[in-house]
Amino acid sequence: MTAGRDHPPGEVRPPLTLGDVRVRFLCGGRLSLDGGAMFGIVPRTLWERVAKPDEAHRVALGTCCLLVETGGRRIVVETGIGDKYDERDRRIYALSDHWLADSLAAVGVDPAEIDLVVLTHLHFDHAGGATRRGAAGRAAPTFPRAAYVVPRGEWDDARTGHYVMSGTYREENLAPLEASGRLSLVSGEAEIAPGVRVLPLPGHTRHQQGVRVHGGGRTLLHLADLMPTSAHVGLRYNMAYDLLPYENMRTKERMLSEAVAGGWTLLCGQDAAWPTWRAQGGAKGIELHREQ
Numbered sequence: 001m002t003a004g005r006d007h008p009p010g011e012v013r014p015p016l017t018l019g020d021v022r023v024r025f026l027c028g029g030r031l032s033l034d035g036g037a038m039f040g041i042v043p044r045t046l047w048e049r050v051a052k053p054d055e056a057h058r059v060a061l062g063t064c065c066l067l068v069e070t071g072g073r074r075i076v077v078e079t080g081i082g083d084k085y086d087e088r089d090r091r092i093y094a095l096s097d098h099w100l101a102d103s104l105a106a107v108g109v110d111p112a113e114i115d116l117v118v119l120t121h122l123h124f125d126h127a128g129g130a131t132r133r134g135a136a137g138r139a140a141p142t143f144p145r146a147a148y149v150v151p152r153g154e155w156d157d158a159r160t161g162h163y164v165m166s167g168t169y170r171e172e173n174l175a176p177l178e179a180s181g182r183l184s185l186v187s188g189e190a191e192i193a194p195g196v197r198v199l200p201l202p203g204h205t206r207h208q209q210g211v212r213v214h215g216g217g218r219t220l221l222h223l224a225d226l227m228p229t230s231a232h233v234g235l236r237y238n239m240a241y242d243l244l245p246y247e248n249m250r251t252k253e254r255m256l257s258e259a260v261a262g263g264w265t266l267l268c269g270q271d272a273a274w275p276t277w278r279a280q281g282g283a284k285g286i287e288l289h290r291e292q
Helices: 035-039 087-093 100-106 124-130 152-160 171-180 245-262
Strands: 011-018 021-034 058-070 073-077 116-118 131-133 139-141 147-151 183-186 190-193 196-200 209-215 218-222 265-267 276-282 285-290
Touching: 011 209, 011 218, 021 035, 021 087, 021 100, 021 124, 021 209, 035 058, 058 100, 058 124, 058 209, 073 190, 116 190, 124 131, 124 171, 131 171, 139 171, 147 152, 147 171, 147 196, 152 171, 152 183, 171 183, 218 245, 245 276, 245 285
Parallel strands: 073 116, 116 147, 147 183, 218 265
Antiparallel strands: 011 021, 021 058, 058 073, 131 139, 190 196, 196 209, 209 218, 265 276, 276 285
């Protein structure tokens, strides 16, 4: 993984057509996190070969959100960082000024035109754009007509404090969704629209879900933070942020094997350079190759 340029609002790669399903890849904002935390037990001498840190020892990350059009519905998968940060947060995380709403505007889509929003989990860099600054500075749902599809167990953990990072489940991202009455809590694997399924990917959090988009004989899998960047393809290349690191490793092993067998396109949503990859067997295990 190389740092890549700071993508402006809009698309980070060309759209993908899967039969009757169209997928667009939108920038949900940029951030940087501590390299040691991003690679857990892997020594810096190894991880810095694939993720060059800055002077503050942080590695650059993207937040790739999907705009899926299927069956007459528009679906957003992930919402990126959002716009509700003070200067301290912006400095610590090197946050970009733009976010998902800017990328939607760049492709001519109004948030009121979105029917469903799927969140893989509720950490601030994935769910931050689910709400935005509203009247009198209060946070309100970004997508006023949409139902928000969230794993039931993830929601329960976020609201009851079952986590290791005290600042990542933020009230301003969650309380407005709870008050809106537009939460759709799911358990296990489920089809949420034609060609679009959610499926459990436990490890990073206990109840994280991925999103599988299928059509025309092709499959795209959004891996969430099971494998946030292409540099995390190694089974031991997990994050210190992972709540269940061993389970994350086993889930990753299973999903990579299925991806190789099925010829799937994999989305590494926080890779700063490129979002989509093809997994193939190699001399040292499974390798990723950039998919255009």
